Amino acid sequence: MAAPSKVGLDYYPRSTDLYEDVKFIPVKIKYGYICYAIYDILLELIYRDKGYYVDKRKNVVVKIAYMLQGKYGPDTDIVEGVIEMLVAERLFSADHYKQGIITSRRVQETYYIATARRKNISVDPNIWMLSLPEMKALGNNKGILSIFEKCDINEVNVDINEVNVDIYEQREREIEREKKRKENKKKEREKELSSLSINTCGTFSNVFLTDGDLEYLKAHYPASWQRKIDNLSEYMRATGKEYSDHLATLVRWAKQDEEKNKKELKKDNFNNFQGSSYTEEEKKKILELKKARQKGAAT
Template identity: 30%
Template sequence: MARPQKNGLDYFPLDVDIDQDDKVALIEAQHGITGFAIVIKLLMKIYKNSYFYEWTEKEQLLFSKRVNVDINQVNVVINDCVKWGLFEDNLLKTHKILTSKGIQRRYLEAAGRRQKVEMSKEYLLLDKDIVNVYKNLVIVNINDSSDVVNVDINPQSKVKESKVKKSKEEKIENIDSLSLEICKYYSELMPGQDISSQLPALKIWIEMYGYEWTKEAIQKCVSSKSKFAKPWIDKVLQNWTTEGKEEHYGGTGQNNAESKGKYTGFKPQQPKITEEFDTTDLI
């Protein structure tokens, strides 16, 4: 008998400065160390399950008992977590689950080596450009359990579908090639060190920010920290997008799409301030 497919994670990274994130700090300011502990306990539950945690009456009662906190206080903390953007409001209301974009992205990165990772179309919060980076991802419909190749497929001629498919394949191959170039570049900067395990993150950065910005952010990280610090690189790229590259580092690079890399399909994504990699990648 085949072993059942595993959905949850055995561990998840927890940044040492998670309490410095504004959203987490707001919860701790309102509810003290109890609020902070509830957030961490919920993350443990979510990642143990997969990328979401059901939040029905049964789960609420059991969670309250296990953390030894009154159920009403737990739900007050949950409501404030939704208010400050730690969890996605609509999915909690419609499907009674706790999740977020950051949780889903970190889950896909952690499960990147699995042959197949399933995510429900109804629960998916990530943009298609990010989803397409993960070749092992299968989007399913929870209503009929049928695989969904594209979440918004429209009837098209076979010729047009073939062209679209070919274009997507070329785009993915291009990103794969550029990601490997970044790995080689890092090995030149730091002889003897390999970051091939970080390919999922590299693909996302190249997709969102372009090859040249990704390469330069990594170079700055190595110069400052002498190691590959993924949260730091992600913050740099987000700051360059929201604040401008010149303004943030006093550089001479141009702040336009053409300066952001070889990948001509790049379109700058404007990340929300609440989507900082340190914590929202976890929550």
């Protein structure tokens, strides 16, 4: 008897800049860092189960709450709230979520690449989000590509007469809807950030700081707070890099600058001593005096 075909994944690649994704900002403001743990567990459930989606109706919320149980573990209401905000921030597909399915284009791209060498593989076209051109651009996954290249839709258990729409045209319409959703989401995010009293700052208005954050910067760096914000804004725009907490980044950069200035000052003092008009004998006596003072301070 042949072994059953594998469906999910044993492991999956993870982005190293995940926690710096700006989509997490509204979720983190409301629920804190628990949102990252819930997101990670969702990915684990997706990749381990079907590989490219998980059915939320199969006690997903309860499972996550159980996996995070402990002194500071969230209840099911918090887990549900985090998932809904992750969907609202487009980290998962809103259209699929309405049907009880949790998935995303990034998840499906990962699954497509990870299963490229599998011989027997099947996906549900009603859940699959990637178009044929998009899949071909990612690489050659014969198992999945063949599903969408075959003319006989019955082989993938889809009755074209019941669906009454060409699957490829449907994918193209989905791409257009996705563009419009992103535009609308950008407007909604700007409105939401405004309601949360978050100010858009910097040369390119891409640094997000609360009123309290700005007061902190003005109090600690009265002469340079605006320049520090503009430097961060210009660096992010030039490099495409994002940070999850802009205040923390500014403070860290300021501390690094202070350490650098101290080292340069120490180096300058040493060079000034070396280039002074002291005689060699005087320099020797000064060094001996310094050593004596250090020894006395140590005792």
